Amino acid sequence: MIKSTERDLAAERMDKIANILRDRRIARVSEMARILGASEASVRRDLVEMERRGLLRRVHGGAVAVGGIGDEPVFDDKTAMAVREKQRIAEAALAFVKNGDFIYLDGGSTVLALARMLTDRPRITVATNSLRVAQTFAASGPRTILVGGELRRISQTFVGCLSRPLLEKIHFDTAFMGTVGVTTDGMTTTDPAEADTKTLVMGRAARVILLADSRKIGAVSFVSAGALDLVDVIITDSAAPRKQIDAFRKKGVRVLAV
Amino acid sequence: MIKSTERDLAAERMDKIANILRDRRIARVSEMARILGASEASVRRDLVEMERRGLLRRVHGGAVAVGGIGDEPVFDDKTAMAVREKQRIAEAALAFVKNGDFIYLDGGSTVLALARMLTDRPRITVATNSLRVAQTFAASGPRTILVGGELRRISQTFVGCLSRPLLEKIHFDTAFMGTVGVTTDGMTTTDPAEADTKTLVMGRAARVILLADSRKIGAVSFVSAGALDLVDVIITDSAAPRKQIDAFRKKGVRVLAV
DNA sequence: TCAGTTTCAATCAGATATGATCAAAAGCAC
């Protein structure tokens, strides 16, 4: 047994680290050192190099996959909640997408779930203001148009007045929107710039579909993001209060509770 | 040339090396020397040659199959070469960034290296058309503005006429640009839409700094992306041909070879 | 807030790999 054969090359170690992170999204230095059979010092050196190459992000105690959990805790924390419901809602929304369509995908975790289902649909065109949606389509997927704007880190979206000039040049068959809260008075969200962009988008879509899990139904946030009559369809989950659903229907909005 | 016998021997070795790497993706010099029954010195010479031909990537201790371990995705394939140079170029470029600046970061791996150095600089504003740059700043970093447009997957940038309306509203102190090739006639790149966006950006910057490793110097690609007089500074590495550098200087461009 | 614990970066020495150099070996032309 030759000693050099036992020890991994740096490139080999980095590959294994990449694999570990692909599986777990996050790993501790100590874990990786144990798995690789290398010292923690070497693992750290590899992590520094890999971070420099943009392959991961280092955090105290370990590393996380880029674009993964822990990368943007605020955004992804929400994602983790009600995963089942969001998935079902996204599946229902998928039925509203046809090949050849021009659609808009808003920010938000439910809409992101829908985006993940579109990576094998090159025949549609997606416009979005969501960094996460763009990342989802980075390698392959629909024709992707990102409306510009200023990055709002908490939601990982591009918002503000700079989004306007581009948005005003395009129209959509269907806009799939997320929201923080929706009542019969309309949608509300936390950030004025975000709200402004949302309203503008909905005005430019032939059909607006709101994806809102039951916790959003009846909830109210800081700033109005458009009246309810902008919305054609609301897709929510079966835990949504019957009363609210009926109220929406009375206002002429189609509601699907999946 | 009738030296066919020697060449066959060398070619044979290289062929075996290629086979080993096809199987394992990564191999040590010592291993390969043992398998081939040749000295490590010979193996190294073969590896140098094969790397020159782009058949593999050399790492300390051995070699990696291209497209294999530690080799980065499509976008970064070219990047894997000249990592050191790109890093040094980016470091030199960093000196041109002041707090409070409004800068533009183009797509391209060298510019991306610069972006990674700016993640702890919240006091500047960065506009970019690069998805990779936006991702780099997703968690923290400068104020980030993404100019919209259509996603061009091969470069991971947003380009085309939809970028225009937003770009025409903003100005930059400094634009850091990448390129596929640059000569005294100006810059060239592979894609017309990409070129269009580049030209527009350079016209809106008070100062344009071109980051181009030596392989770009003197290279020519498909479509013009602006004349040389748009550029104020070129930062390249010391392997850039003296003649070209002098020609650039004669045209009034400041050239830094780091 | 604070103390205790974990993790980190910097440094060092030993091990390993590398490039440069050079002489021997092999191929080739005559």
Next chain:
DNA sequence: GTGCTTTTGATCATATCTGATTGAAACTGA
């Protein structure tokens, strides 16, 4: 065979990698 060129393998100084150590920094829980 001789003379020339190319290739090869060995040697050695230098560069790089690795793992251990240590003081500093960051995190944790009360």
